[in-house]
Amino acid sequence: MGIKPKSPREALQPEQAPAPPQRSRHVRNPIVILINMVISLAVFGLAAVGGALYFGKHMFEQAGPLTEEATIIIPSGSGLTGITDRLAAKGVIDDTMLDEWVFQLGTRFYKSATKLKAGEYAFAPGVSMNDVMTDLVEGKAVTHSVTIPEGWTTAQIIERVREHPILVGEITEVPAEGALLPETYTFARGATRQSVLDQMKASQDKLLAEIWERRVEDLPVETPEDLVILASIVEKETALADERPRVAGVFVNRLNQNMRLQSDPTIxxxxxxxxxxLKDRSAIKQSEIDAENNYNTYQINGLPPGPIGNPGRAAMEAVANPSRTKDLFFVADGTGGHIFAETYDQHRANVRKWREIERQRRQTEQN
Structure with a gap:
């Protein structure tokens, strides 16, 4: 039996489309919808956090608002909030809640909130929050200094330390003459006067022990203290570094021959x-030379009972390793140095030359 052909009307009508497949029950499940929403929120949240971290890191590392160098004192126990307030007040960071929050959060992120050190800090223009944090963590505080000239007495050193405007506190223990090492000492704001003196004494003790171990044999000094006494005399006899070993050699030779040192500074x-x-060294009178006192090496044998000042490293090194000469005398040469002699006759001739130089100078001053 044949298939009945479609009528022209039927042939023109489209075939009926199949029904769309039903949506999966899993897709429509509320749990799935909730999971999808949570994942979407998580992704969005991570993106937001990442953006915030990127923005915060950029703010933390970019140049700050400071336009000129600023010095800030961070007291001990300030805490992160107190430090932030001081930085904002000085314009190191912007005085806004956002910038203060970024500094605090950044400092905590680097686990440095409890590592910030007290002190006086100088910040350059444009310093970033990150650099500020680094300086505070590393304690890169502003340092101050006090310089002690070689040969100064302890009384002079005490006066300079007392007058220093940055040091604080009273001096509770005055060191002995010769116990301090003349140098430049640095310290942070808040350091005490006594601590700086203690540092000078510790430096002297350490250096003296090293020099004593390196001394040559057969020196006419029996103890490190004797070395300091002789070095203090050498220190005041010449200001020329290259002369110190030779001056020390003269005194060593005199001590070895039981001659008096006859050093004017001891008077x-x-x-x-x-x-x-603080006195005029050129005004020593014959009556002062003849006067007896425990330090006058024109009148006593050997070393005086103690140092006549605080010698520097070079003077102590000179005594520990003096020049090997036969010199027994020296006198000024008019140029800041000295002329040395092995015999008294040579010395007398040198003294006459020096007196002639002095006479000519006086004439020149009078004219």
Whole structure:
């Protein structure tokens, strides 16, 4: 039996489309919808956090608002909030809640909130929050200094330390003459006067022990203290570094031959003590030379009972390793140095030359 052909009307009508497949029950499940929403929120949240971290990191590392160098004192126990307030007040960071929040959060992120050190800090223009944090963590505080000239007496050193405007506190223990090492000492704001003196004494003790171990044999000094005494005399006899070993050699030779040292500075110290170097050294009178006191090496044998000042490293090194000469005398040469002699006759001739130089100078001053 044949298939009945479609009528022209039927042939023109489209075939009926199949019904769409039903949506999966899993897709429509509320749990699935909730999971999808949570995942979407998580992705969005991570993106937001990442953006915030990127933005915060950029703010933390970018140049700050400071336009000129600023010095800030961070007291001990300030805490992160207190430090942030001081930085904002000085314009190191912007005085806004956002910038203060970024600084605090960044400092905590680097686990440095409890590592910030007190002190006085100088910040350059444009310093970033990150650099501020680094300086505070590393304690890169502003340092101050006090310089002690070689040969100063302890009384002079005490006066300089007392007058220093940055140091604080009273001096509770005055070191002995010769116990301090003349150098430049640095310290942070808030350091005490006594702590700086203690540092000078510790430096002297350490250096003296090293020099004593390196001394040559057969020196006419029996103890490190004797070395300091002789070095203090050498220090006041010449300001020229290259002369110190030779001056030390003269005194060593005299001690070995039981000759008196006959050093003018010992006269002044015996008369004026710690104020000796504030006096006119050229005005020593014959009566002062003849006057007996424990320090006057024109009148006593050997070393005086103590140092006449605080010698520097070079003077102590010179005594520990003096020049090997036969010199027994020296006198000024008019140029800041000295002329040395092995015999008294040579020395007398040198003294006459020096007196002639002095006479000519006086004439020149009078004219």
């Amino acid at each position: 002044l110290y015996g008369l004026y003590g710690g104020q000796a170097w």
